[in-house]
Amino acid sequence: MPPIKTLLFVSAALFANATLAAGTPAAGFVPDAAVQRAATAYAAQAVATARDQFGIKLDGTDASMAQLDAVLARVHIAYASKSPRPSDEQLMAVARMYGSYLGEVVRLKHGGAWGMATREGQTLPGMRTAAGTPFWPWTQAAQRIGKGAGYNVADYYKGLLNT
Template sequence: MPSLKPFLFVSAALFSVTTLAADKVQADFVPDAAVQRAATAYAAQAVATARDQFGIKLDGTDASMAQLDTVLARAHTSYTAKSPRPSEEQVMAVARMYGSYLGEVYRLKQGGAWGMATRDGQTLPAMRTRSGSNFWPWTQAAQRISKGAGNDVAGYYNALVNK
């Protein structure tokens, strides 16, 4: 597994940023092989964790986004039931993993690239679509965990695919 230390600094920033897919081509994206390697490793970890902890199969298909949302719904239930709530870093540890799965399925099925892009004045790991739009899979997963069903990943993924 590649060194993940470079990605820890973005955890709090990613968690606090709202999620929306970009509507226009954005020039600030820089492809990053280290982000790609980390996302690939995190996505493999998501598949194993969903299988081992939840008995849910994430098979890399578009349809698996519904199963991914089920896993994140359980994470949200756990998040809201705990007192005190898990820290932003704890949420981001889970969000990086499952957000990477979201991004990797998109990349492998639709095309795209992992890299770094600026959003709200912060440079964060992101995905660039073939059409030139940026989106932030880790942030979407974090929002699903912390804010609930209004941030479902299945709907998010379908909106990205149907753009």
């Protein structure tokens, strides 16, 4: 198993191609404790950053997805207004943090697991819901930051719960 830093770099490189989406069947999923530990730490960082930088409380509830989307909307505005734009690696650093919060709420409230998920021949950190649906919360957060409101995380979350 490669070290988590390698896995995170791979996820950043894959985001640059914008190929991942929720609900796309995964050829394989393997729970991974290292990914879980990283996601837990990133999620805690998201809670602190949202509070300290934006005055927004992320409390781990289903309702907090609206607050998460509000944070990401503000991050998107900052991202879109920068010239030159932040690199994919910089964007993914923020996306990992907030995407981990999204994934941790799914896992803790509704069941699921972090691990390594394979899609289109590539294996990277992702999740599987308790119902078995694979999804990539880091990618969803990155798309919300980079592409805007069409990638609303509150709507995405609701969709995950209905699968």
